[in-house]
Amino acid sequence: MDTESFELKVVAVVEETRDARSITLQVPAQIAGHFDYRPGQFLTLAIPSERTGVVARCYSLCSCPHDDEHLTIAVKRTADGYASNWIVDRLGVGDTVRVLPPAGAFTPADLDDDFLLFAGGSGITPVFSIVRSALSQGRGTVTLFYANRDEESVIFSRELAALIERHPGRLRVRHWLESVEGRPDERALREFAGDHRDANAFVCGPAPFMSAVMEVLRGLGFPAHRRHQEKFISLAGNPFASRHQVEVAEAELRAADQEEPGDPGEAPRDAVHLTVELDGETHEYPDWKQGQTLLTFLESKGLRPPSSCRQGECSACEYTLVTGNVSLLRNEVLDDADLADGLRLGCQSIPVSGSVSVRY
Numbered sequence: 001m002d003t004e005s006f007e008l009k010v011v012a013v014v015e016e017t018r019d020a021r022s023i024t025l026q027v028p029a030q031i032a033g034h035f036d037y038r039p040g041q042f043l044t045l046a047i048p049s050e051r052t053g054v055v056a057r058c059y060s061l062c063s064c065p066h067d068d069e070h071l072t073i074a075v076k077r078t079a080d081g082y083a084s085n086w087i088v089d090r091l092g093v094g095d096t097v098r099v100l101p102p103a104g105a106f107t108p109a110d111l112d113d114d115f116l117l118f119a120g121g122s123g124i125t126p127v128f129s130i131v132r133s134a135l136s137q138g139r140g141t142v143t144l145f146y147a148n149r150d151e152e153s154v155i156f157s158r159e160l161a162a163l164i165e166r167h168p169g170r171l172r173v174r175h176w177l178e179s180v181e182g183r184p185d186e187r188a189l190r191e192f193a194g195d196h197r198d199a200n201a202f203v204c205g206p207a208p209f210m211s212a213v214m215e216v217l218r219g220l221g222f223p224a225h226r227r228h229q230e231k232f233i234s235l236a237g238n239p240f241a242s243r244h245q246v247e248v249a250e251a252e253l254r255a256a257d258q259e260e261p262g263d264p265g266e267a268p269r270d271a272v273h274l275t276v277e278l279d280g281e282t283h284e285y286p287d288w289k290q291g292q293t294l295l296t297f298l299e300s301k302g303l304r305p306p307s308s309c310r311q312g313e314c315s316a317c318e319y320t321l322v323t324g325n326v327s328l329l330r331n332e333v334l335d336d337a338d339l340a341d342g343l344r345l346g347c348q349s350i351p352v353s354g355s356v357s358v359r360y
Helices: 029-035 082-090 121-137 157-166 186-197 207-219 239-259 296-302 336-340
Strands: 007-014 020-026 040-049 054-062 070-078 096-103 117-121 142-148 170-178 200-204 227-229 272-278 281-288 318-323 324-329 343-345 349-351 355-359
Touching: 007 029, 007 343, 020 082, 029 096, 040 070, 040 082, 054 070, 054 082, 054 121, 054 239, 070 082, 070 121, 096 239, 117 121, 117 186, 117 207, 121 142, 121 170, 121 200, 142 186, 157 170, 186 207, 207 227, 272 296, 272 343, 281 296, 324 343, 336 343
Parallel strands: 117 142, 117 200, 142 170, 200 227, 272 355
Antiparallel strands: 007 020, 007 096, 020 070, 040 054, 040 096, 272 281, 318 343, 318 355, 324 349
C-alpha cells in the first residue's frame, strides 16, 4: 500500500445545504505530523469505483488549522459528479476514507494582510478557512464577495453571520444571489474590488466566475503576487496507485547514478544549474538533469516541495519561474495569464536552459 496515503475515520457529517455536506475526519496522533496544513489547502480522497477500483478527487479544507482539532472538508453534490454524489449519499460517521496529506498553494503567506476574497458556490470552502484563520491569527481586515444561486444554497451562512458579529469592523461580507441580482458582472466585481487595491486577493468558484474576477483584478492593477486563484480539477489518473511506482523508479535512477564512474562532485554532462527558494531558504544545485522533472529532482535532494496529483492537474506543485526556461510536459490547469505571470507546475517542469531560478 502507498506509504504516503492514510485511512482517516469520519467523526461528523453536517448537512450544510440541501446539496452540501461537511465531513470531519479524525487524524490519529501517530500520523498527525503528516496532516499539518495551511488555510486554503485541500485533501485528495480515494473514492471507490466499480469501473476503475478508485478515483481520486480533491476537496478543500474548510476547517481552521489554528482552532479546530480535526480536519473538515465540504462537498457539494454535482449533477454528474460520481465522487461528490458518493460522498454525500454514502459516507457517514464511523466510515473510513483513504486520504493523501494536505496540499495546495492557495494559501496566504502572511495572515496579518488585508484580504479581498471572492467565492462562488462551493468555492467558499477554502475561502472560509482563510477567513477564519485571518480573523483568529491576523490583524488585518477581511472583505468577502460571496455569490450563490439563491439563499438556500449559501454554505456556512450561519457561521459567517456569527463571525461578522464577533469581529465588527474587521469582516465584511457581500452576499450576491443570482435569483435576485442575476450573475455578477464585470461592473459589480470592479466596484467591489476597487476600494481594496492594496489587499491580498483570493478567488475560488466556478471557472467562469474565477475568470471574470481575475480579469477585473488584472485590470485594476493587482500584481501577480496578490492575485491567487484556486485551480484543481477532477483527476484523470490515480495518484494513490502511481505514487509508489514513481518512488521505485526514482530509487532505481538514484542507484544507477551512484554506479556511474567519474568524479562524485562533478555535475553530469548537460546538467542545469538550479536555484530554488523554498520555505524561506535558498538552495543551489548544479546537477539538474535534462528530462528530469523539477519535483523529482528536488525530492532526490531531500527537499519536500508541495505536490499532490503529480499529473499536472491540480496546481498543488505550482511555483514561480524567476529566470531561465522550462518546458511543461503536461498542463491541465494553468491558463495563458498564469503562464505569463511566471507560474509553472513542478511535477511537469523539465529544464530547457542552462540555468534556472524558481521560487515556491
